[in-house]
Amino acid sequence: MATVCSVRPAPLPEQRAPTTTTQLSINTSQTGTPRAVPHKHIPYCSPGTRPPSSQLDTPPASPPSPSQLIETTSLTYPPHGFNKLSNDPPVYSITAEKLSQALDHLATQPLPSAQQVFPWLHGLHAENQLQLAFFIARKKALRRTPKCIRGLTVVKAGGDLSHSKLKGAIAPEEILVPLQAAKDKKTEDQAEFLEADPKDGFGVRNFQIQACKMATVSDIVVYRDGRTPKEEAERLAKRLSRAQAAWQKKVDGLQFGGRLFNTFIVSDEYAVIESDQRELVALDSEGCITGTVVDFFHSERVEMCSMSAASEIAHNVWLGPTPDPAVEAATSVLPSAKADSFDIMVEASDMAQMPDERAFNLLEELIERKAYADLVENAIPQLEFPGSGAIMPPTWSQAEVDGLLSTCEWIYRQAHAQVYMDKRRDSRLSIGAEVDEDGDSLMQSADELPYGGRRILIHCTDGYTESSLLALAYYMYAECVPVHDAWLQLHREKGRNFFAYGSDVALLRAVQPRILQASPKHSGNLKQLCPPVPDWLEKMDGSLPSRVMDYMYLGNLGHANNPSLLRELGIGQILSVGEPVSWNKAVTGWPSENLLFVDKVQDNGVDPLTEEFPRCLEFIERGRRNGTKTLVHCRVGVSRSATICIAEVMNELGLSLPRAYCFVRARRLNVIIQPHLRFSYELLKWEESQCHKRGKPLRRELEWASIAREIAAMNKPYSRQG
Incomplete structure (x- = not known):
């Protein structure tokens, strides 16, 4: 009771207390598991109008492919200059210093455009007819793995990510078929990557598959902590190398005449990494957060407490x-x-x-x-x-x-x-x-x-x-x-800012x-x-729209259709993303120049939004200059409009995508923001343009696979499956 x-x-x-994490998390909370912010929920986001079954052989319109093909370069490919530890399968040695340089180099490489990597990143399983029909239909060429994308995946031998965790590290079981399952098929040495693409259902928010998908187009680096035997790391590296060869043969048939991706083992002990390469360490050997790597859970908590x-x-x-x-x-x-x-x-x-x-x-x-x-x-x-x-x-x-x-x-x-x-x-x-002489309380x-x-x-x-x-x-x-x-x-x-039931x-x-x-x-x-x-x-249906910045609110279509409420909040502009307001502007006396409607943008994983950023942000800035606030909304207020708000926060505060995402997520109060995969990727590309705008060299804080993995981990406590 x-x-x-x-x-x-x-x-x-304040104490630097040990922390533990789940497999899908950079979480550093002292409870050991990601703590969901109370009372938040993931609303349903409609993907927009889908084509009828009779038209499923005609894919939705996509923007034209860019004329310039961007290819990511890497310090680990080709593997010249690295000591070869094994020939069959090939495994190379890499120092912690060289790993740090390779990760830093990758962070400075422009990403391929969204048109080049989608719909592949959505997940296109051969048996998922709904997903295939919606995204590619007869254009089977779109199913091929893009040749312009290249990553660097860090895997921890042993898989315990509650301590001694390097930046972006994942566990072996996140990308490899369990060894027992492989033994049932062939031999103990057999290894293969997991099939990440969902076999059924339609999804544009498959954040949980991105780390595995990127591992198939990455060089892979294995490291171990002081508690893991060297032999275990070597066995894991060989399994990963074999998995790379098997995947390349499955996808491309080795038609390129050589290995495209390779496996490395960090030659330095973890104590040396922790001492000499602190910029790599997310959690130290005691499980304590170092602060050198962005932590989504901690950032959300900090932003939430700062906001409230x-x-x-x-x-x-x-x-x-x-x-x-x-x-x-x-x-x-x-x-x-x-x-x-x-x-x-x-x-x-x-x-x-x-x-x-x-x-x-x-x-x-x-x-x-x-x-x-x-x-x-x-x-x-x-x-x-x-x-x-x-x-x-x-x-x-x-x-x-x-x-x-x-x-x-x-x-x-x-x-x-x-x-x-x-x-x-x-x-x-x-x-x-104490009592007085009469026995009464003082x-x-x-x-x-x-x-x-x-x-x-x-x-x-x-x-x-x-x-x-x-x-x-x-x-x-x-x-x-x-x-x-x-x-x-x-x-x-x-x-x-508070939520009222x-x-x-x-x-x-x-x-x-x-x-x-x-x-x-x-x-x-x-x-x-x-x-x-x-x-x-x-007319209220729920709480007030969310104040993201003093001059910008994030809300849903119901908020936009309540002009009296908007006036009470000092909101004089409405930015409608894909969903127009339904009230009569003339009756309400709302100036037409204070309304901006971004048309033909559905939440379907196909329609782009990047090219709309400049005019949307200029509209918001115009209202700010005129002393009025802007409501940014779509239907639910979590995907299209949230993407615009994140872009504005990045533009105004100079934040990276991970930090801007947590900033907006905390201020959406009881609702989980849900920009889908393509919008999120476009925002990561927007980070590049922001660096160029400010005359700063590009250097991403986190790579795409890590960002997607953390979003999946943050949302899992609220999902019906989680």
């Missing part, structure tokens, strides 16, 4: 994420918003019960006696409150509403130092409390209270979901404003007269208790 009153230890200093960083929403009452010293160290958290600067914490959680008078009394005992300091040094008293969505209309009880209002009143008294000093309590309820005097009241932090894991019910209710109570004004003012004036808004609208009448700022005017409901609120 959840408690409603507890003592929260003060945060420990604690801020004051009312006198002495702050709203923010659950304090995490490790994340705070990576963000610009003001000293006034750090955990140890608060006197009381109120945690909103799905597991919490509604607090009652006894819980309030007990917490006041802890506060006034400072007995909690005897239990846990520097501990902070904490009250627990049910998370958002926990009180469901129309079945809520009067007790739940009483508890909500009592909590608001109690927080207000604490924040304003309005403690009833004449209250006498039974000493038996005191925890470690009460704290008003002079001993913090000046102006106690500082209170309302928090939850992400800082914007589970705490939104209490935050809205408290703001209504403290400021005597209806729920729609509380929602807007917290977003606009207080700068809070429809059930919470319905509850607060139903009990609004009672909350406002109890407010200390209630003037006695009955009209104040029942204000008219604005038009935009009646």
Whole structure:
């Protein structure tokens, strides 16, 4: 049973704690598995209009092939100058220094255009008739492996990626058929790559297959940690070399007269790599993140906490994420918003019960006696409150509403130092409390209270979901404003990004007269208790659009079709990507020049978006110059429009794709952004143009296979399969 009153230890200093990971992750969370941000979900994204079955032999239109063929060069091909460790199969030796140079060189090579590598990267299994019919139909030449793409795959012998992990490293089982399965077919030496392409279904977001697909067009480097025998690394390297030969024969029939890809073994011990080539190390030998390699999970967490960083929403009452010293160290958290600067914490959680008078009394005992300091040094008293969505209309009880209002009143008294000093309590309820000569508990005097009241932090894991019910209710109570004004003012004036459940808004609208009448700022005017409901609120279907930048919002078609809401948010421009608004512009008085419709862009993995970036970003910038905000939307607000927003963040903040992706993903609040494979690849190419624009040399932080692999790992906790 959840408690409603507890003592929260003060945060420990930042520690470089060991971390563990899953096979599909660069995750460095201390829990050992990727922690999904609570309450996010992956919405369904329609791929657009598919051709009828009678037209499946006609592939969708593709943009013309570029005139210039880009081919990636490599320092490992041909393998001249590398010591040959084995002839049959061929395996070469490579130093850690040379590996670092090879990876750095690869990061400076322009990628082939999207037209050259798609639809191959989507996955075109010979038995998947739906996928083949949609993407290539009779153009079987499109099934061939592109000759312009070349990678460098790093594989860790032993496969334990929880420690001693190099940049972009994967486990052998991610690309090789399990040895037992191979033994059943031929011999123990037999090796082959996994068939990555899905055999059935239609998919344009097959991020999970990219590492394996890229391994088939890559030189492969095997390394080992200090716990893995050298012989094991050698056996793995030979298996990979044989798999390369078998794949080339299967795909090309060795018609090119020689091996196109080769296998290498790092000759240096891992301790040497960790010492001399720190730029390669993602996780050290103890499993600690080094910070030299972009970590998607950590970056998302940092961006989320930065976006929802604690801020004051009312006198002495702050709203923010659950304090995490490790994340705070990576963000610009003001000293006034750090955990140890608060006197009381109120945690909103799905597991919490509604607090009652006894819980309030007990917490006041802890506060006034400072007995909690005897239990846990520097501990902070904490009250627990049910998370958002926990009180469901129309079945809520009067007790739940009483508890909500009592909590608001109690927080207000604490924040304003309005403690009833004449209250006498039974000493038996005191925890470690001192008593006077009559046996009564010693009460704290008003002079001993913090000046102006106690500082209170309302928090939850992400800082914007589970705490939104209490935050809205408290703001209504403290400021005597209806729920729609509380929602807007917290977003606009207080700068809070938070997700409000429809059930919470319905509850607060139903009990609004009672909350406002109890407010200390209630003037006695009955009209104040029942204000008219604005038009935009009646049209709301979900939460507000997501504020990605101060001047740019990301939303769905429903947001775009609610012009009254957009005006309330200061949004004066609408950028529609593939989905036009349905309201009459003339009736609403919306200037036509403040609308931009990007037509003929479906979420189908075929239609490109890159060529639309310049005019879309110029439209957004024009609104910014004119002092107005722009809503970027498609149908769901996760793929086409998210791609435009990522492109703008890269353009404005100069971020790489991995960092811009996490930036936008965190700010989409409860929805997982889902740019499909082609859009994501186009964004990686956009990174190249951004470097050129800034006069900087190209140097990608992560390669395509690693980016796709991390996106797949981040989304897996939310997928139905995961």
